[in-house]
Amino acid sequence: xxxHGVSEISIxxxxxxxGLFELVENSGIWTTMLIVPEGxxxxxxxxEFVTVDGLGKVGLNTVWLNGQRSTSHPYGPHFxxxxxxxxxxxxxxxxxxxxxxxxxxxxxxxxxxTTVVFEVEILDSDGITNARANLGVFAxxxxxxxxxxxxxxxxxxxxxxxxxxxSVELSLRTSTPIGTHEILIQAIDGxxxxxxxxxxxxxxxxxSSLVPSLDSxxxxxxxxxxxxxxxxxxxxxxxxxxxxxxxxxxxxxxRFGFE
Numbered sequence: 001x002x003x004h005g006v007s008e009i010s011i012x013x014x015x016x017x018x019g020l021f022e023l024v025e026n027s028g029i030w031t032t033m034l035i036v037p038e039g040x041x042x043x044x045x046x047x048e049f050v051t052v053d054g055l056g057k058v059g060l061n062t063v064w065l066n067g068q069r070s071t072s073h074p075y076g077p078h079f080x081x082x083x084x085x086x087x088x089x090x091x092x093x094x095x096x097x098x099x100x101x102x103x104x105x106x107x108x109x110x111x112x113x114t115t116v117v118f119e120v121e122i123l124d125s126d127g128i129t130n131a132r133a134n135l136g137v138f139a140x141x142x143x144x145x146x147x148x149x150x151x152x153x154x155x156x157x158x159x160x161x162x163x164x165x166x167s168v169e170l171s172l173r174t175s176t177p178i179g180t181h182e183i184l185i186q187a188i189d190g191x192x193x194x195x196x197x198x199x200x201x202x203x204x205x206x207x208s209s210l211v212p213s214l215d216s217x218x219x220x221x222x223x224x225x226x227x228x229x230x231x232x233x234x235x236x237x238x239x240x241x242x243x244x245x246x247x248x249x250x251x252x253x254x255r256f257g258f259e
Contacts, residue, residue: 005054006030012048012060016040020050038125042094042191046087063087096195097124097187106203113173117157118183120150120200121165126190128152131166134184137177138170138202150185176204 009023018037023030066084100121131150154161157169
């Protein structure tokens with residue numbers, strides 16, 4: 001309320017990295033749609049209103065007064081008692097971290113046991129306090145099964161510290177089964193909001209050979225056809241040259257009268 005009327009109202013979220021959102025008046029009710037900026041922490045947050053009256057006077061308000069005007073008040077009919085000043089607040093809900101998981105994740109089973117690095121980008125504007133993984137079949141034989149910490153500190157397989165990509169080392173052995181396996185991951189942000197336990201599919205494939213063996217079960221019919229055609233062509237060319245050589249020999253023997 002303003003005795004000179006209200007010409008403009010805006011909500012100022014610039015201190016949180018947001019913008020200045022102007023409200024629109026409709027039958028005495030001012031409304032707007034706004035985007036809560038990433039810089040506004042979860043929980044109760046006070047909104048600051050920028051008001052402009054009919055004479056151009058600018059005011060800043062973070063509370064509303066729960067009082068009633070009275071024409072008989074000593075301070076005049078436009079005075080609103082400030083005995084009960086209520087903060088203008090909103091409750092910002094927090095969301096859990098987000099995983100950016102590459103797909104597909106594929107490793108080749110080695111000829112001897114080795115270690116590979118499993119990486120996942122984890123995003124949250126509130127920061128990540130903990131990230132963990134359950135490695136399943138990729139856990140080292142000497143380690144206890146269960147959850148292990150994922151790192152973003154540039155050690156233990158992590159490429160760069162603080163880049164938001166969390167890493168953990170996997171044990172890849174000659175006995176690791178071929179096929180699709182699951183690694184479970186979970187992260188917690190700076191306000192202790194955790195993601196659900198999220199499964200990540202990891203594919204282990206056999207090391208491919210440049211020259212497949214004839215007794216291999218994986219040798220496709222198309223490869224067999226190509227090999228058969230190749231043998232047929234080689235055999236045909238060989239027969240052609242043998243026949244040609246035989247005719248040339250008969251010609252030479254007949255020419256010099258040796259028959």
